[in-house]
Amino acid sequence: MQAFQFRNPTHIVFGEGKASQAGELVKQYGGKTVLLVYGSGSVKKSGLYDSVVKQLGEIGASVHELPGIEPNPRLTTVNRGIDICRTNGVDFILAIGGGSVIDAAKAVAAGVPYEGDVWDFCTGKAVIQDALPLGTILTLAATGSEMNGNSVITNWEQNLKRSFGSPHTYPVFSILDPTLTYSVPANQTVYGSVDIMSHVFEQYFSLTENTPLQERFCESILQTVVENVEPALANPSDAAARSNLMWSGTMALNGGLISVGMANDWASHMIEHEVSAVYDIPHGAGLAIIFPNWMKYVYQERIDRFVQYAVRVWGVDPTGKSDDEIALAGIQATRDFFNRIGAPSSLAYYEIGEDKLDRMAEEAVRYGVIGSFKRLDKADVRAILQLSL
Numbered sequence: 001m002q003a004f005q006f007r008n009p010t011h012i013v014f015g016e017g018k019a020s021q022a023g024e025l026v027k028q029y030g031g032k033t034v035l036l037v038y039g040s041g042s043v044k045k046s047g048l049y050d051s052v053v054k055q056l057g058e059i060g061a062s063v064h065e066l067p068g069i070e071p072n073p074r075l076t077t078v079n080r081g082i083d084i085c086r087t088n089g090v091d092f093i094l095a096i097g098g099g100s101v102i103d104a105a106k107a108v109a110a111g112v113p114y115e116g117d118v119w120d121f122c123t124g125k126a127v128i129q130d131a132l133p134l135g136t137i138l139t140l141a142a143t144g145s146e147m148n149g150n151s152v153i154t155n156w157e158q159n160l161k162r163s164f165g166s167p168h169t170y171p172v173f174s175i176l177d178p179t180l181t182y183s184v185p186a187n188q189t190v191y192g193s194v195d196i197m198s199h200v201f202e203q204y205f206s207l208t209e210n211t212p213l214q215e216r217f218c219e220s221i222l223q224t225v226v227e228n229v230e231p232a233l234a235n236p237s238d239a240a241a242r243s244n245l246m247w248s249g250t251m252a253l254n255g256g257l258i259s260v261g262m263a264n265d266w267a268s269h270m271i272e273h274e275v276s277a278v279y280d281i282p283h284g285a286g287l288a289i290i291f292p293n294w295m296k297y298v299y300q301e302r303i304d305r306f307v308q309y310a311v312r313v314w315g316v317d318p319t320g321k322s323d324d325e326i327a328l329a330g331i332q333a334t335r336d337f338f339n340r341i342g343a344p345s346s347l348a349y350y351e352i353g354e355d356k357l358d359r360m361a362e363e364a365v366r367y368g369v370i371g372s373f374k375r376l377d378k379a380d381v382r383a384i385l386q387l388s389l
Contacts, residue, residue, distance in 0.1 A: 001211050010147045012176060012250070013173060015178075023055025026094060033062045034094055035064050036065045037094070038065075043096050066081040066084060066108070075154065078111060095134060096137045099140065104153070106149070122162035122164050129168070137174075138246070141242070142196060143195060146174035149166045150164070151164055161274065191343065193284075194284040206265070206305070207302055218258055268287065268290050271294070281352075288343035291334070293387040298373055298374040304323070306330055307330075311330075313330070
């Protein structure tokens with residue numbers, strides 16, 4: 001196990017009906033002039049928007065809005081939010097939605113006090129030194145953005161998708177009310193669940209030795225997601241399934257709790273970012289396509305971890321099988337599960353062919369080789385994309 005430090009400052013408020021506490025939490029954390037950030041309007045159809053605006057009125061807060069956050073949030077939208085905040089003296093941001101909405105809100109929060117281009121944080125040109133405080137009301141179990149400092153933003157003009165992370169952009173509070181996910185469409189439930197599992201994969205498939213507790217944390221989240229996706233799809237109002245998926249998403253990526261002391265990989269996410277930056281496909285769908293192919297490409301780097309994964313997570317019977325057969329059975333079980341819940345298995349599903357593979361592979365390694373489980377160069381990334389066609 002490697003040396004580590006861990007700290008997570010986000011105040012989590014979990015449970016049915018907890019969105020009714022949004023106003024008092026904003027007041028508790030000093031919000032007087034608030035920017036509401038949300039997506040395409042489902043928060044208005046559900047009544048959540050009206051409830052939150054009423055609560056903010058009751059605490060005497062003035063409200064400004066940044067609606068229409070895209071599934072792959074755009075730099076142009078972030079810049080619009082920064083302008084609104086500066087013009088109106090916004091001192092608190094409240095994001096209502098899933099990971100994309102929260103990611104956009106974080107970029108706005110970081111961009112307001114920064115004199116340069118907020119894209120500088122995504123390219124490594126600058127480091128975040130300060131940010132407006134933000135809170136979140138989560139409506140989709142997926143990214144874990146509600147309890148970490150990470151954000152992913154798309155520069156559509158350049159067809160680039162980049163991320164940043166900072167201790168300054170952890171939400172000060174996040175409300176997790178599972179009932180808010182009852183109306184999530186089936187495909188978003190599927191893609192969110194794939195994203196949760198993929199976050200765990202990026203941490204679990206590690207070359208670091210002597211991490212039994214972290215490995216079991218990872219395995220338990222994977223098992224919990226597998227056990228709860230199909231019940232949630234069969235009955236969208238299944239309170240137990242929705243609660244378990246929501247908390248699994250938060251635990252899967254909240255600053256390293258499940259993988260402290262372990263080297264993480266993140267190559268598959270970086271590859272998928274290039275695909276969705278060019279083709280604007282759902283992030284979870286891209287991960288469902290790419291991750292099993294990454295597994296096939298790298299599993300021999302540490303076959304014992306893939307054997308453990310197959311046996312512990314998927315219940316593969318190792319009797320009479322070689323390590324190679326067990327590992328491949330676990331990878332196939334992953335693909336079969338993604339297929340069963342309705343996730344795509346190839347880039348052809350989105351009519352993506354070979355014409356931009358070189359460009360995507362090159363951008364994935366723009367800053368050098370990627371991954372830690374197996375270091376991937378441009379040829380490796382292209383090979384994984386080729387497997388994914």
